[in-house]
Amino acid sequence: MALRFLVVEGNTRGAREAHKAAYGRMLSESYADVIQGSAKGAICDIAFPADEGANLPDAAGLESYDGIVLTGSHLSIYDRTPEITRQIDLMRAIYASRTPAFGSCWGLQVAAVAADGDVQRNPLGREVGFARRLRRTEEGRGHPMLEGRPEVYDAPAIHLDMVTVLPKDATIVATNPVSAVQAAEFRQDGGTFWGVQYHPEFSLTELAVILRLRTELMIREGFCRAPEEVHAYADDLTMLDREPSRFDLAWRHGVDSEVLDTARRTREIRNFIEHRVKVEKSVRGRE
Known part of the structure; x- marks a missing residue:
């Protein structure tokens, strides 16, 4: 029987439409x-909890899924607008459903706040392009979420906010010099969440599109001096996605197979499916 997933989009309608117009x-x-x-x-269903009046699954509906995944978002969770509080409430319901859950970036932050943790702006500033020198913690060395990852690795990333207070029942499994919580497991109300602050789901082409959409931000925050520099960087990423064997571009941007190889880049998601979703489905099938 096919696995059923709920993909929870963190963006508001305007941001979703802008991303789709640029990326397809x-x-x-x-x-x-x-x-x-x-x-x-x-089978993947999609939910838009940022939208007022969105048709969201009830408790039984959440329990019917084999896995639930939360995407990134342009929102900042400490703003606590209705678009945000609806997502926190949904995450609390996901915990209570005990359905295996995973999230990237915003997804990690929502899961932390829904379990009484906290998220604030990173005083070191934005991590953009790639999260560098991601390192397993002692607990992360044996954690199945990072199975197959080397001790130190890089991953696509773009975020300003970070988890500053952990939920009471939490394990950090990866960290780096920019954000202490780069990968973690949270446990709340009988449910377990795995998440990462970076974006294993991003292709380099999608990352390039996101950077182009944030050209003004990239210049304002000092990452580039002119729009041409942003677009040149994005062009290189797009070309690397098309031709991962371009050693010259890989060398120029300091990326290796952990980023360029799709199976390696998406490792955490694949591990979530293998070690959480399929295992839980098997257990449920025996009950």
Whole structure:
């Protein structure tokens, strides 16, 4: 029987439409593509909790899924607007459903706050392009979420906010000099969440699109001096996605197979499916 996933899009309608216009798919749609590439035949439904009046699953509906995934978002969780509080409430319901859950970036932050943790702006500033020198913690060395990852690795990333207070029942499994919580497991109300602050789901082409959409931000925050520099960087990423064997570009941007190889880049999502979703489905099937 095919695995059933709920992909929870963190963006508001305007941000979703802008991303789709630039990339051809919403964040949730491209995330669903990654899931279906990792679990053949998987069925993915998409939810938009940022929208007022969105048709969201009830408790029984959440329990009916084999796995739930939360995407990134342009929102900042400490703003606590209705678009945000609806997502926190949904995450609390996901914990209570005990359905295996995973999230990237915003997803990690929502899961932390829903379990009484906290998220604030990173005083070191934005981590953009790639999260560098991600390192397993002692607890992370044996954690199945990072199975197959080397001790130190890089991953696509773009975020300003970070988890500053952990939930009471939490384990950090990866960290780096920019954000202490780069990968973690949270446990709340009988449910377990795995998440990362970076974006294993992003292709380099999607990352390039996101950077182009944030050209003014990239210049304002000092990452580039002119729009041409932003677009040149994005062009290189897009070319690397098309031709991962371009050693010159890989050398120029300091990336290796952990970023360039799709199976390695999406490792955490694939591990979530293998070690959480399939295992839980098997257990449920025996009950």
